[in-house]
Amino acid sequence: MPTAPHPQNTDELYQALQENDRRPYGRTRTVTAEELVDAAEQFAEPVPLVHALLELQEAYTYGSEPRKSPVVFARLLTLFDEQPDVFDERLRHMLFWRFKWVANALRALPEIPLASLRQWQQEMRDRYEKAGLGLQPYYGQAYQLAVHVGEDTALAHELWASRTRTPLSDCEACETCERALYHLTAGDDERALRAWEPVLAGKESCQEEPARSVSYALLPLLRTGRTDRARELHLAGYRGCRRNPSMAQEVGRHLEFCALTGNEARGLELLAENRGLFDEVDSPLDLLGFLTGVEVLLQRVELIGHGELPAPGYAGRTWTVTGLRAEVRSRADDLAARFDTRNGTTAHTDRRRARLDRAPLLESLELTLRPRSLDDVAPAAPATEPTARTAAAVPDSLPELILRARTLDEQGHPDAHACWARLRTLVAARDYTHPEDPAVGPLVRLRADLLAEEANLAGEKDEFADAAALHEEAAALYDDAGAPDHAALARACALLATAELPAENTEDAEDADGAAAKAAALTAAHTSMVRLHEETPGLTPYLEARLLRLRATALALRLQTSRSDEHIAPVFAEVELLHAFATRHDLAGQISGALLLRVSAHAISGDLPTAVTEIDALLDRLKAQGPAWHLPRTLGLRGRLQLGLQDTQAAHADLTEGLRRAADWPADTVDTTRLHGDLAEVCMHLGRPEEALRHLTRSAELELRRGNRTDAFCAYGNAAQLSLDLGRVEDCIALLDSLLADPESAAGELDDRLLAQLRLTRARALHAGEDLKAATAEFVALAAESAGWDDDPGSHAMIAAETAVLLGESGEFGRAREAADQARAAHARAPRYEQLSNCLRELARLQAQQQGPDGLADALALLTDAGRIAEEARTAGYESGGRSLDTALAYEYGRVNAYAGEYEDALAALDKALALLGEPGPEDDRAGEWAECVRLAGAVEGLYLERPAPALTRLDAAVSRLTALGHTEEAESLASLAARLRDEE
Known part of the structure; x- marks a missing residue:
């Protein structure tokens, strides 16, 4: 199947090759490269064919197709022998570099005899010597063959490692990895990790590094006690190799890491994400490494009793862990045996056995913000929340x-x-017999009880329609059982549940019409309850108290909905009726309920101090007289009241105590999800974001366990955003990857806007993690999807604006302007002045920075557009959150002109920006911005315009002002620039 238009000339061919080079490795890139070779053969010039063949060999090499790579290289070598003048210095370098690629490919194929591998190495040596090239790369290949075969590597290592590197040597990162693996094989973890440090720290990298080194370093890090570092590198390293056929061995080592750290569930999750590798990896050596890692994981899952779990495996059939493990073991054993037969050793079988025989290194290591157990991924009933106390026998x-x-x-x-x-x-x-x-x-009475209980549980989940229907059904059964008092209570519950429905059916629950509709429904429900109460004689005290409590609850909910002063007194009147009745009949639970309703009414009406006074008395009563199970909820309410009074320390203490008390009771007794959520908010107020993050993820986990997936994903999304704000980029990405890989997410069963928000956060995290290519791809996809959000053009404007900036960072200014135009069109429907202005200014800066004078005209045109946005904002009376749009625009004119070498214009623009900013004051948060503007103006004036005297006057005055105001940190950069100017004088 063609993937691109057929090039009609060499210019189009080169353009197509460049476009293909931007594609990720895989079948699409490989097929396109094959087509481009066919196209290049039609031109009389050999150079385009050389370029096309080089692209094709690269696609085969990094697409894990080692059988095809040597064939393409043979064609290149023939062209070189026949027409050496066609190969300029760059092409010649690439040709000799790829001798190593062929050596690697041949090692990966067990059907290639060992003699042929050695013969190819000799060919490489002869060619290098004939070309006058250093032999260090040849000795590097000789060493790697010795490692592969399982020979004594000491001499081969010395011959390679002792030689001086040449321009054709493997990159520093790859050679560092080989040196580290030499020490690792010798059993010296510490020395291996010391050798690896430059790569693990990101100081050296290449196409496969640091992902390859990271995968090998994980277990040594654990064995030497560096668990936090191992966790960090697992998250970052896995992302560098996931779903990549040419890095299947690295994926296998990450699966092994999960298996040996108590993260079997995450291992299965990652295996599901990479299940395509079972069929996509064409390299036998890479496949052996991947399958061995898979087997380590499956073996561990089976060993701890979960062999019947479903497992992602080869396409075409459904697998269990046990069944897939048997299949994987058979295939991997066969591959290892084929390599050992070819090599005449047992090295590959021995290495496989060593990996499979490893015992877990840690019982448990929390790898992500969404820790999961094998029970969580089982298809059986969902696990219940563990608590310190289970229900009584x-x-x-x-x-x-x-x-x-x-x-x-x-x-x-x-x-x-x-x-x-x-x-x-x-x-x-089926065999139930009623006593x-x-x-x-009678049985009908018991069935009514069970329906009433089911209805109460539905109500607790805010499933009001189900709750109302179940209560009505229970009431009918109670009538059949001759229990009219219970039937009356069930009907009262149905009335309250039905009254809650208008908020569900109103598009905006906060809308005035929706609030009025709900308040009216609650009023009607209360009236019906009173009538029902009056028409039901002979109620037992506990049922009558419940009916009174429902009446009071209906009025309390009405007050909460309407916030109307006229609805306050009726609540207190009903609460007093309940309290007096419960006191008269000594119903401790209803006394507590009445007092709690009274506290809530005070809080809703805005009298927080009285609410706190009364809840303190209630807590004293509960501690002395009970019921004790009311304590966690009451403490939770007191915590929220204290937060309202801005006493965050007291709020934290109450909520924490509420969680502690909740552990004394079964999981469904207290809404611990709410407690964790409230604690997260309090911790943010206290400046303890890490603790807030723990509570957010715990809240999300509990929501998920209770089947509230949307609420759970919202909480997880908040946790992801907080982790990104904290700079925990890899934690953020790993959490979102887990959520987006969830079967319901993949099947589109969750709200599309929620999923889009998760993807947007992930794209921003990828950008923060400097994965510009992946971030841009995600933003482009989101921009295309959000273009269809006719009900929310503002969000599309925001996404398109961010997309434009990322495209600009990649140097794709044509596509960037198209995205900016989309943002501008959406902005016309739902203004986003600041976001669009930021986008246009940043695009202008990027174009001037990357293209210098050549990009000035386009950059200035973008700034002109930003000026129109600023004018629109002024007309609309819009005020930006920080500096004004005009100030920001003047500053950007300064930077753009400076990048393009128009220094006079730059200085004039910066002076305008300084005038608009105004000089900072002692408590002014603009000090840093003002200082940066002065610094840039000083640099333009003193360094580029070579007018140091006025520049020094400017800088010295600014330093004096900032120092006098206490902004010493901001003054440092200005003083440093002034010192440099004086030195140059």
Whole structure:
């Protein structure tokens, strides 16, 4: 299948080769390269064919197709022998460099005899000697062959490592890796890590480095106790090799790392992401390394009892861990045996066995912000949240169990949930026989109880429509069972659940119409409850108290919705009715509930001090008289009140104590998700973002365990953004990769805007992590998708503006201007003055910086557009968050002209910017910006215009002013520039 238009001339061919060079390695790039070779053969000139063949060999080499690489190189070598003048110095260098590529390819193919490998090395030596080239690269290949075969490498290493590097030697990063692996094989982890440090620190890199070195260094780092460094490098290194067929061995080592650190679930997640490698890797050597890493992981999962878990494997069938492990073991054993047969040693089988025999190095190492266990990825029922206390023992006797559930339910005791859950299982069984016990009552009564419990659980999840329907169904069954009092309570619950529905059906719950509709529904629900109460005689005290509490709750929710003063008094009146009734009948749980409703009413009405006073009294009562299970929720409310009063320390103490108390009860007793979320907010106020991050991820995890995927992904998204703000770029990317790889995300079952926000955060993180190519690709995709958001043009304007800047950073200014035009069109519908102005100014700066005088005209045109945006903003009365758009524009005119060598214009623009900024004051946060503007003006004037005297006057005055105002740090750069100017004088 053609992937690009057929080039009609050599110019088009070269352009197509450049475009293909920008593609990621893989089938698309390889097929295109093959087509371009066919096209080049039609031209009479040999040079284009050489370039096309070089591109094709590169595509085969890094696309993991070693069988084809030597064939292409043979054609290049023939061309060189026949027409050496065609090869200029650069092409000649590339040709001799790629002798090593062929050697690597031949080693990766077990069907190539060992004699042929040695013969190729001799060919390389002869060619190098004939061309007068140093032999260090040849000895490097001889050493690597010795390692591969499993021979004694001491002499080969000495012959290579002792020689001086040449222009054709492998890059510093690759040679560093080979030296480190020599020490690693000798068992010296420390020495290997010392050798690796320049690569691991990012000081040396190439196409495959540091990803290759990182994958090897992970286990030595663990063995030497550097767990944090291993975690950090795993996140960054894995991203450098994921889904890359030519780095399949590196992926395998990351899978092995997961298996040996208690991260089997993450290992399976990464295997799923790379399942294409099973079929895409055409290099037997790379495939052997990948499959061995896969087997280490699968072996570990099976060993700890999860062999029946589904596993991502070869296409065409469904795999379990056990089944895939058997398949992988068979294939990998065969590959190792083929290499050993070819080499006449047992080296590959021995190395495989050593990896498979490794014991775990750590019981547990938290690798990501989304730690998962194998239970989390099991298709069975979702794991429940572990707590310090499980529910009390459930009675074995069926009558006793039913009566126990009802007694606990009357008290509002959390252990009732476990009893109802057990009963639900028993009643659903085909062989269930209801006890003939008058104390238990008929089966229809028990079914009604179970429906009421199910309805309450739905209500707790805000599934109000389901809750209302279940309560109505329960009420009908209670009528059939001759329990009109319970039926009345169920109908009252249905009324309240139904009244909550308007907020769900209104597009904006905060909209005035939506709030009014909900308030009216709650008023009607309360009226119906009162009537229902009056029409139901003979209510037992605990049922009547519950009905009174529902009445009070309806009015409290109405007050919360309307925020109307006229709705305050009715709440307190209902609460007093409940409190008096509960006190008269000594119903501790309802007394507590009444007092909590009163606290909430004070808080909603804005009287936070009174709310705190009353909640303190309630806490004292709960600690003395109970019920103890009300303590966590009450402490959570007190924490939120303290936050409202801006006492964040007290809020933190209350919320933390609430979490501690919640651990004393079953998981569904307290909304610990809310506690963690509130703690995250408090920690941010306290300047403790790392702690906030832990609470955010914990909140998200709990939401996920309870099936609230949208809320969970929102919380995880907030955690990702916070980790990015903290500079934890790899943590951010790893978390988002995990979320976006989730089956429901991939299937499009989550809200598309939520997924787009996650992708946007990931793109920004990639940019922050200096992966410009991946960041730009994601931004371009998001810009294309958001163009269709007719209901949200402002977001499209923001995304398109950011996309334009990234394209500018890549030097693609034509595409950048197209993206900026998209942003401008969306801005016309939903103004984004600051974002669009920032985009245009930054594009102008990038073009002038990268192209100098040649880019000045285009850069100035962009600044002219930015000037129009500033004018629009002034007309609209828009005020920017920081410096004014006019000030920013004047400063950018200064920078753009300076980059283009128009220094007089640059200085005039900078003086205008300084005038617009005005001199800073003692508490002015503009001091840094002002100082930078003075510094640039001083550099233009003193260095480029060679007028040091006025420049020094400018700088000295600024230093004096900044120092007098206490801005000593800002003054340092100006003083440094002044000193330089004086030295040059």
